[in-house]
Amino acid sequence: MAEVSLTNISKAFGKTQAVDDITMTIEDGAFVVLLGPTGAGKTTTLRLISGLEKLDSGTVKIGGRDVGGDTPAQRDVAMVFQQYSLYPHLTVRDNLAFPLRSPILKTPEDVITEKVNKIAEVLQIPHKLGNKATELSGGEMQRVSIGRALVRDPSIYLMDEPLSSLDAKLRADLRVELKRIHADLGSTLLYVTHDQIEAMTMASHIGVLEEGRLVQYGTPKEIYEDPRSVYVAGRLGLPRINILPVSLFPGDHKGTQIGLRPENIRQGDGIEATVIRAEHLGDHTRLHLDLQGHAITTLTDPHQAYAPNTTIKINPQSPLYFDASGARVV
Missing domain, CATH: 3.40.50.300 (P-loop containing nucleotide triphosphate hydrolases)
Structure with missing residues (x-):
């Protein structure tokens, strides 16, 4: 070789x-x-x-x-x-x-x-x-x-x-x-x-x-x-990363776009999102949400049921930030 x-x-x-x-x-x-x-x-x-x-x-x-x-x-x-x-x-x-x-x-x-x-x-x-x-x-x-x-x-x-x-x-x-x-x-x-x-x-x-x-x-x-x-x-990543305007989330942020991997969205507090549908995949549930007109996919507890149109609160964890052109902001 x-x-x-x-x-x-x-x-x-x-x-x-x-x-x-x-x-x-x-x-x-x-x-x-x-x-x-x-x-x-x-x-x-x-x-x-x-x-x-x-x-x-x-x-x-x-x-x-x-x-x-x-x-x-x-x-x-x-x-x-x-x-x-x-x-x-x-x-x-x-x-x-x-x-x-x-x-x-x-x-x-x-x-x-x-x-x-x-x-x-x-x-x-x-x-x-x-x-x-x-x-x-x-x-x-x-x-x-x-x-x-x-x-x-x-x-x-x-x-x-x-x-x-x-x-x-x-x-x-x-x-x-x-x-x-x-x-x-x-x-x-x-x-x-x-x-x-x-x-x-x-x-x-x-x-x-x-x-x-x-x-x-x-x-x-x-x-x-x-x-x-x-x-x-x-x-890389399935489901794909969620790319959203930073203006959706309160607080100070870098760049103009926030990137959230599905596993980096936490439930319990934060801003309200509406459940569109839940996909039960055995070891996890893939949850599709609407956040002020923006589609989001996250992963959640497979044992909990989520009815369509239910409102939950979500909070970003370890986000990635990008500028308007899509370049990473460190």
């Missing part, structure tokens, strides 16, 4: 600036997630690192070496795509072995057998090695797709939303698997997603992208608790 360093990298497609002056270091052994909506520049960043797209400006270094002039094969990266990209006529064993049989790697067959068996155990599919790819479930096919990258020993693994086409249970299962695999292999991994749960549960560090720019980089805890903007605050 190797450290990957991006310095002022940019890429435009016509008039669209897909990646805009990104500087970031992916440390050796880190699990870094790029988080952002469609069009934020996540996939383009991966393609610039892999060499599938050519930089307009900036440098990409892998293991301290500038790879700007290298082909994708010379960069020694392994990429997992959103679609499975398996060879349907080949068995699982041969799909996994395929990258190792390339003319560049020239891996001996005994080594190929050893690596394929090891990765099949890691992915918990050794009993499927003799099956054709067409005989697998969606989750098994994605495991094989991930396994085709893992059989190699590249400088970095690049994963482009590999779980997005799976159902919720499979996504949850494979999130756990990927984190375990990362821990077992000690690999360097850059993972792209728009799913904040994937980012929060798997990443050692998160890079939040907005319109091609890296707007914040840090641990999941840092970004959740100390976001630099309303945009970043809204990328």
